[in-house]
Amino acid sequence: MVNRDLVAAKLAELDDRIARIRAKCPATSALLSTDRDALDLVSFNLMLAVQSCSDIASHLIADEGWPAANHLAACFNRLRDEGVLSATTAASLGRAVGLRNVVAHGDSGINPAMVHAAATQGARDLEAFAREVAVWLAQRHSP
Template identity: 35%
Template sequence: MVRAEVAGQKIAKAEAWLRDVEELLAATPETLLEDARRADLAAFYLFLAIQEAIDLAAHWIADAGWPPADDEGSTFDVLADRGGITPELASGMRAIVRVRNRIAHGYASVDHQRIRAEAPAGIATLRELFAAVAAASRA
């Protein structure tokens, strides 16, 4: 279980970034293509929100005394294996970690249209994780 104060702070920060991502990506595809700063900022804020999710999951694992995961994506498998989240949510989080990796390791060549297309499902998955973390922190 993640300590409530840690969970609350991290979730609030991540939610603020997700709202910014949604606002920035609400632009038309043409605007996104023409405004590199907007597109880069949306990708960066999404990256930051995903990082908070990974960090929350790592805190949850550490606070519960479970063995650490091998990598960011498998962090969510540990939570699913221990009953903290569903296997479906773990799978969705592994997918959003792949988006994070594309942003982190190929920033100059990030496909902003692909991020725009994948963002709604990814944001919903992140919010599902945040709800699970919040519930666990109150337990």
């Protein structure tokens, strides 16, 4: 059985990360590229937001007894297959794992334009993830 309190706490953490991303992201990628502190803060909070989504996905998969996914992006496909996420949201979060990995591992530096796009357009995907999980949980696991 899904631990609703754990999922609620992770969803609240995700909401906080999205708010931090929006608060620190300048209007353009050019501005973001000239402000290293903002770039670091936005990148870090994006990484943690995607990690929160991954943690929620892993928790749902384990607690529901669904087959384990063999990598982070596959977790979102599993949720799609089980009717938790839409295909669009699963694909978006699967791509977001790539950015998470770049930030987490410092691979080839951070691309400010990519971070800006993730912070502006990608934040909507993170919100869609939260909404879809909350709706699924409410429909499937009503108290």
